[in-house]
Amino acid sequence: MKTKVLFLLTFMLLMCISINAQRGVRIGYIDTEYILENVPEYQEATTQLESKAQKWKSEIDGRMGELEQKRAALSNEKALLTRELIEEREEDLFYEEKEIMDYQQKRFGPNGDLFIQKKQLMQPIQDQIFAAVQDVAAGRKYDFIFDKSADVVMLYSAKQYDLSEQILRAITRASKRNQLSTKAERKAAEEEELVPEINYELEERERVLQQKKDERESAIEKRRQEILAAREAKKKAAEERRQKILEERAQARQEKLDDRTVKTGDNTANVSEKESSETVKDTTSTDAPKTREQIIEENRQKKLADREARKKELEERKKRILAERQKALEDRQKKRDSLNNN
Template sequence: MMKFKVLFLLTIIGLVTCSVNAQRGVRIGYIDTEYILQNVPEYKEASSQLDKKVQQWKTEIETKLNAIEQKKKELDNESVLLTKELYDERYEDITFEEAEVLDYQQKRFGPEGDLMIQKRQLIEPIQDQIFAAVQEIAETKSYDFVFDKSADVVMLYSAERYDMSEQVLRTITRTSKRSQAKSKKERQELEDEEVVPVVSADKDERQQALEDRKASREEQLAAKREEREKAAEERKQAQQDLRDAKKKEAEERRQKVIDERNARSGSTSNEAKTVESDSTAKAKSIVKADSVKVQGTVKKDSVNSKMPKTAAEIAAEERAQKLKDREARQKELEARKQKIIDQRKKAREERERQVKKNDSIAKAKKNEDNN
């Protein structure tokens, strides 16, 4: 019976543990090893020294290969002067030197050469530190999986909030400083810096949900604000179009009235000019005829001035006097007609000024209404 109770209790504890883990959810993080290596001072310094050494090796190999090529050219140029035995001997020496250079190149840059060995020696301590830091952070913050972004794992998308590279880099830096710390005070300060707060997964999820809701609300507000601005712009444009249409219609009416008035004033002036030209022509013809008669009479008077006036002469003088009176009346008529024309012209100008004044008043009133 006691054994049964113990088994039952263990089963309950296991179920509760599984339930808690299921509710917590899976936490995943990733690191970028290349980024971490590029920001570790020791690795950068050692890598720089290794690059200098590699460049020195490359220069040495290139110099030897150039010397061998030069020897080959010289042998080809001297081949006509050498015997077959001497040529073969020198060619064998050159081939041997070339093989030595190639062996040296393989020793330095081959799969198991000095370059690969020194790279492994350089990167393995840093990789061990990265692995230790990842384990420490994963245990402290309850990560279930941690991937390496720079490895063969294909990561199509990775959110920055899951990137642990900076945390790993800080942990490695603190570890390096701790190993270099000499006094107790320095070690205590480093230990205080190494305290990593435990982050609740539920809190992160709630914070993320709040941020998502906030972003969604901001998007909705922005969309509504954009719709309101668009509607206001459309109303403003419609009002402007209506004002432009009314203004255009008023301009057309005003232009039509002006054209009609100009047409009427033009016809009146044409009639006045026609009357004036007819009367002027008629008066000129009468004056010309009378002047001819007067000249004839004057000539006759000059010829017959010494003779006593007869009844015919007296009649001629009366006709001349009548002609003068007629000319005087004609001049008076022309003056009166000119006065009438001037009065009409003045009245027309006055009407045009009044029309312009009324138009300006109407335009000002319309602008006030629009404003």
């Protein structure tokens, strides 16, 4: 069925395009479900109908519950009843169940009360929708108007071609017009319902202008994004260069510090080598690399040791000089004594 409908619609579209090639085909669509959801009369009647359906369902459920209780009671009393009584009561239960099923079919069946009342409810509103569609199509010169909620498969539908709001306003105005009493009110309503004439050239010009505007805005946005991307790339490259320069400076500073530390250690080692070869051997035979703090501490200790060694050497020289002076005094005293004795 859907294939036939699609084929028919395609054929009609092709025919219409060939006939109205110069003017162009005007197509629109409506959503009947959306329109019905926004019609107050339909919503009120639907609520009443649902209330009736719920009442019928509750009644059927209550009767089915009573039937189940009767069956349970019969099952418990079978041992006390004769076969004839059991068959008689089972037959009564069967007819009662059939009666309930008939009542359910009467209310909810394909031709039941719910279906009939729903059809009666839908028919006037469907007539209003159809009349409003005819008026809009004739006034705005549409070639085709489809129903989005029908069997026609619409894979995509642009919002600008949706006429549901116009149809809904037309139905609302028609409903208000039916409720008006005075001639002035009817005339005002008729003037409100007038459909303006369509200027197709103006619409086409506006469409072209809007398309150019969208393309221009898209190009501007694309250019802006490219500028931002280039700016971010330059900023990132500059940051990388700055980081690299900082790392090279830090590395050069560390190398200079290491060279200075090594030179200081060599000088200290040369001084210590003159004093004690054992100390030099212990200093130069390190198994593991030392840290900068350890090297500085060792240099400080070596300077202190050198100072103590020089101080000790000066003390010994002083003692030696004093001893020599004392010996010279003693020699002069002996010579003086020997001359006095002679």
